[in-house]
Amino acid sequence: MAAPQKYYPPRADVVIIGAGISGAACAWNLVRDSKLSVVVLDSGPKAGGSTSRSAAAFRHQFSSLSNIEMSIFAGREYREFSKTFGCEQVFTQNGYLFLWSRQEDLDAAATRVNFQREHGVPDVEMLGAAQVRQKFPWIDHPEMKGASWCPHDGFLKPDLVAATYLEAAVARGATLLQYSPVTAIEVSGGSAKAVVVGGQHRIAAGVVVNASGPWANTVARMAGAPIPVTPVKRYLYFTNQVYGAGVHRWPLTVLDLEVYGRPEMQGLMMGWDARPKKPAGWNQFPAPPIDTTKLNDDIEAGYGIGENDYGFEVLARMAEWIPMLGEKAGLDHATCGYYEVTPDEKAIVSWDPRVGGLLHAAGFSGHGVMHAPATGRIVADMVMKRKPLIELAALALEPLLIGEEREDPERMVI
Numbered sequence: 001m002a003a004p005q006k007y008y009p010p011r012a013d014v015v016i017i018g019a020g021i022s023g024a025a026c027a028w029n030l031v032r033d034s035k036l037s038v039v040v041l042d043s044g045p046k047a048g049g050s051t052s053r054s055a056a057a058f059r060h061q062f063s064s065l066s067n068i069e070m071s072i073f074a075g076r077e078y079r080e081f082s083k084t085f086g087c088e089q090v091f092t093q094n095g096y097l098f099l100w101s102r103q104e105d106l107d108a109a110a111t112r113v114n115f116q117r118e119h120g121v122p123d124v125e126m127l128g129a130a131q132v133r134q135k136f137p138w139i140d141h142p143e144m145k146g147a148s149w150c151p152h153d154g155f156l157k158p159d160l161v162a163a164t165y166l167e168a169a170v171a172r173g174a175t176l177l178q179y180s181p182v183t184a185i186e187v188s189g190g191s192a193k194a195v196v197v198g199g200q201h202r203i204a205a206g207v208v209v210n211a212s213g214p215w216a217n218t219v220a221r222m223a224g225a226p227i228p229v230t231p232v233k234r235y236l237y238f239t240n241q242v243y244g245a246g247v248h249r250w251p252l253t254v255l256d257l258e259v260y261g262r263p264e265m266q267g268l269m270m271g272w273d274a275r276p277k278k279p280a281g282w283n284q285f286p287a288p289p290i291d292t293t294k295l296n297d298d299i300e301a302g303y304g305i306g307e308n309d310y311g312f313e314v315l316a317r318m319a320e321w322i323p324m325l326g327e328k329a330g331l332d333h334a335t336c337g338y339y340e341v342t343p344d345e346k347a348i349v350s351w352d353p354r355v356g357g358l359l360h361a362a363g364f365s366g367h368g369v370m371h372a373p374a375t376g377r378i379v380a381d382m383v384m385k386r387k388p389l390i391e392l393a394a395l396a397l398e399p400l401l402i403g404e405e406r407e408d409p410e411r412m413v414i
C-alpha cells in the first residue's frame, strides 16, 4: 500500500515560513487569539535552525527600551510556561551577572540599571567587587570593579519551548508541515499572494510571515524584497563535567561584555565572539548576498577544542575570572550556529513597506530565544490590527532600507 501523501492546504489566512522558536510563537499567538487558519512550513525539522544551537540565555539587562519591554513580557510568559502548557520547566532562573574590570564600564552599567529599574525591572542591581566575591566565591579577578546582577534572569530550553508552542498551535487547528521548503513567494499587484513549497505546492496566503532566521534575507528575496539580515557563524564551547563546585547553580556570567558562560549538565557552556568575523557589508543595505544553502555545522579550522584552537582561548579567558576552572575544567566539544544580524543588531518585526501582506520577524541577533514570546505576541497584534505590545518604530524595517538609524539603539549585544 502506498504511503499517504503529505497534504498541502490550498490556502491559509497566514503562512509562517520557519518553525523555529519565533515561527512557533507566532503560530501559537495567532491561533490562540483568532479563528485565522495558520500554516507553518519548515524546510527541515521544527526547531532545526538557530533555535537548537543557541546558548538560550535570558536577560532583562538591555540598554534599549524595546528590548527591555520584550524581556519583561517574555520573562512573565517563560516563568508561567510550564503551568500554562503543562510541560516541564523551561526556565532556569540562576540569574545573569555582568562583571566589569573598567570603571567607565561599571559606571555605564549603573546608568543602565537605573534605566531598567525605571522601566519595570525591579530586581536588577549593582554589586561592588566585595559583594561579588561574597555572593559568588568562585569568582575572583584582581581588576574586578563590580557587576550588574539580575537574580531572576537565567537560561531556557528553546527546543522544548518551540515544540510546545507548535503542539499547542496544532491542537488549536494550525497546520505544521516540516521538510517543506518554501521555494517561491508569489507577488502580484504589489502584495504577497501565495507561497510555493518544493517548487510544486501552491498555498494561497492572506499574510506571509518570514520567520526564517538566518535564511530571512534569502526568503525575503523570493518576494523581490531583500532585507538586511546576515547570517554570522558563532561557536559554543562545552567543558567536561565539573563535580563538587556547584556549577549547576552558577548564573550566566559575562566578562567585560565579551566571553560568557553558564551551566550545562554539570559543566560550563561558553561563548565569545572575539574571533568569528562578520562578513564585509553586514551592517549595510543591501546585505551581502550570502548563499544560505551553504550554511553548515562545520567547526572551521582553528575554532575547535585543540590546544591552539579558539575554544582554548575562551576557556583560558573564563579561567582568569573563575580560577577553579583552570584546575578542573577541560574542553569536551564545540558546536556552532548562526546569529542573524541586522545593521544595528536589533530585530526586524515589521510589515514590508514594498510588498503588501509580507511581515518579517527576523534579525534577532543573540536575542531571538529570549524574546520569542514577545515576537509572537507582536506579530499577532500586527496581523489582528491590535494595539501592539511595544512601539513598533523600534523594530521597523523601513529606516534600514533607506540607511537611517532606528530609534532606541541597543548597546548590550554579546
Ligand SMILES: Cc1cc2nc3c(=O)[nH]c(=O)nc-3n(C[C@H](O)[C@H](O)[C@H](O)COP(=O)(O)OP(=O)(O)OC[C@H]3O[C@@H](n4cnc5c(N)ncnc54)[C@H](O)[C@@H]3O)c2cc1C
Residues within 6 Å of the ligand: 017, 018, 019, 020, 021, 022, 023, 024, 041, 042, 043, 044, 045, 046, 047, 048, 049, 050, 051, 052, 053, 054, 055, 056, 057, 058, 180, 181, 182, 183, 211, 212, 213, 214, 215, 219, 234, 235, 236, 271, 336, 337, 338, 339, 340, 361, 362, 364, 365, 366, 367, 368, 369, 370, 371
Ligand atoms: C551560538 C548562538 C548562541 C545564541 N545565544 C542566544 C542566547 O543566549 N539567547 C537568545 O535569546 N538567543 C541566542 N541566540 C540567537 C537565537 O538562537 C536565535 O535568535 C533564535 O533561535 C532565532 O529563532 P528563529 O525561529 O527566528 O530562527 P531559526 O531557529 O533559525 O528558525 C528558522 C527556521 O526557518 C527555516 N527555513 C529557512 N528557510 C526556509 C524556507 N525557504 N522554507 C521553509 N523554512 C525555512 C529553517 O529551517 C529554520 O528551522 C544564539 C544563537 C547562536 C547561533
